[in-house]
Amino acid sequence: MTVTEKHRHDSNLGGPTIPQRRLLATEIPGPRSRELMERRDAAVAAGVSTVLPVFIAGAGGGVLVDVDGNSLIDMGSGIAVVGVGNSATRVTKRVRRQVNDFTHTCFMVTPYEGYVDVCELLATLTPGEHPKKSALFNSGAEAVENAVKIARNATGRDAVVAFDHAYHGRTNLTMAMTAKNMPYKQGFGPFAGEVYRAPMSYPFREPVPITGEEAATRAIGVIDKQVGAGNVACVVVEPIQGEGGFVVPATGFLPALADWCREHGIVFIADEIQTGFCRTGAWFACEHENVVPDLVTMAKGMAGGLPLAGVTGRAEIMDAAHVGGLGGTYGGNPVACAAAIGAIETMQELDLVAAAREIETQMLDRLGAMAARFPAIGDVRGRGAMIAVELVRPGSTEPDPATTAMVNAACHRAGVVTLTCGTYGNVLRFLPPLVMPPALLGEALDVIEESVAEVTG
Ligand SMILES: Cc1ncc(COP(=O)(O)O)c(C=O)c1O
Numbered sequence: 001m002t003v004t005e006k007h008r009h010d011s012n013l014g015g016p017t018i019p020q021r022r023l024l025a026t027e028i029p030g031p032r033s034r035e036l037m038e039r040r041d042a043a044v045a046a047g048v049s050t051v052l053p054v055f056i057a058g059a060g061g062g063v064l065v066d067v068d069g070n071s072l073i074d075m076g077s078g079i080a081v082v083g084v085g086n087s088a089t090r091v092t093k094r095v096r097r098q099v100n101d102f103t104h105t106c107f108m109v110t111p112y113e114g115y116v117d118v119c120e121l122l123a124t125l126t127p128g129e130h131p132k133k134s135a136l137f138n139s140g141a142e143a144v145e146n147a148v149k150i151a152r153n154a155t156g157r158d159a160v161v162a163f164d165h166a167y168h169g170r171t172n173l174t175m176a177m178t179a180k181n182m183p184y185k186q187g188f189g190p191f192a193g194e195v196y197r198a199p200m201s202y203p204f205r206e207p208v209p210i211t212g213e214e215a216a217t218r219a220i221g222v223i224d225k226q227v228g229a230g231n232v233a234c235v236v237v238e239p240i241q242g243e244g245g246f247v248v249p250a251t252g253f254l255p256a257l258a259d260w261c262r263e264h265g266i267v268f269i270a271d272e273i274q275t276g277f278c279r280t281g282a283w284f285a286c287e288h289e290n291v292v293p294d295l296v297t298m299a300k301g302m303a304g305g306l307p308l309a310g311v312t313g314r315a316e317i318m319d320a321a322h323v324g325g326l327g328g329t330y331g332g333n334p335v336a337c338a339a340a341i342g343a344i345e346t347m348q349e350l351d352l353v354a355a356a357r358e359i360e361t362q363m364l365d366r367l368g369a370m371a372a373r374f375p376a377i378g379d380v381r382g383r384g385a386m387i388a389v390e391l392v393r394p395g396s397t398e399p400d401p402a403t404t405a406m407v408n409a410a411c412h413r414a415g416v417v418t419l420t421c422g423t424y425g426n427v428l429r430f431l432p433p434l435v436m437p438p439a440l441l442g443e444a445l446d447v448i449e450e451s452v453a454e455v456t457g
Helices: 002-010 031-042 088-102 114-124 138-153 170-175 211-224 251-262 285-289 333-347 354-375 403-415 437-455
Strands: 056-058 063-066 071-074 132-137 158-165 196-197 232-237 269-273 293-299 309-312 378-383 388-392 420-422 427-430
Touching: 002 293, 071 437, 088 333, 114 132, 114 170, 114 269, 114 309, 114 333, 138 158, 138 170, 138 232, 138 293, 138 309, 138 403, 170 196, 196 211, 211 251, 232 251, 251 269, 251 285, 333 354, 354 378, 354 437, 388 403, 403 420, 403 427, 427 437
Parallel strands: 158 196, 158 232, 232 269, 269 293
Antiparallel strands: 056 063, 063 071, 132 309, 293 309, 378 388, 388 427, 420 427
């Protein structure tokens, strides 16, 4: 049955009941996907990339099923989005109900309860016991842009500090904050001004090992000298860097930075767009070091696959912007809010914080053993279900992006959807749905091990 016929019959192709198995019915990509890729290439702008050219017909739990009948193990969650699994029951139920009631009014024109429900939940779930308020948007980049707007308005200062290896999005301001040129920035300038970059704590790549506190002192020294603390509106940091390479800063880096910001009246913004909503084995990654940010940016895992983003933070900072200064036509769309409520209920009901921690144990055990077997694996790191390996030339820390790309491709051919990342393109990253069954995760790890063996001998 073709996808169109399936849709005509209104039967579900995905959701949590989809069989949790890896099944290769054709080569990857199969003939139907190849046909669709031809149409895609003719109709879709070349700048929009594709990691794996298989077209998906249904997904749920830990698998993606393509239009050729292949069932692939999903180690990417659509880049850290479907932590609760694709088409999770509570998400689809609430979305269906909301779609039948109304699809849009624009919250700035006539409000609705779902938006307020989500803001109340965010106030409870984000770190810190202080009074909080929120504003909702459509994408991660939009949340970061708005967090910066709010911080500038609240402080009356201009400068924004971001870090080496940072990724904050693809809009003009967030491109300026993103560190890596290719592919994100090349040819897209000029970029927004008053954005400064500080050195990150990247333990694997420190020439000499330093503590988190020392790395924070180094960053603060750069900010002090090149910007001046009194000019800084906000410091924006990913508690674990995502696109930059799943960089986990040394313990002590984030708390020292947050303390320094507090001392100098600088808004400390945690970009939890990739790390939030149970992904790292805590509701938010800042919790691992008891860091309480002034503002948190969120998106991705928040709404079970629907586009929704938010900024939550200290009420007095969030309220600094004048009436009408924040918003957007679609921000906090009612269908996306319904999905977020369903996704958060799922996280609570299934205890996905605990699930992420179990995934961490399973993955670190296996990947640690692989690192001992394969000298190309220079580092294994991450938290919860946000784990990566950094591939290097054996015996050195020299990045090996070519081997990384080959291992990634071997995983794809074998039916496991993996992703790469990193400033040097040499990090293989894993972001399984938090509902991935352990046996399926074990099979994905087998394939990853076989792929490393095939490529590096
Ligand atoms: C930490 C972080 N910030 C911001 C963004 C941008 O989010 P979006 O792609 O929804 O604009 C991303 C996306 O990968 C991210 O990982």
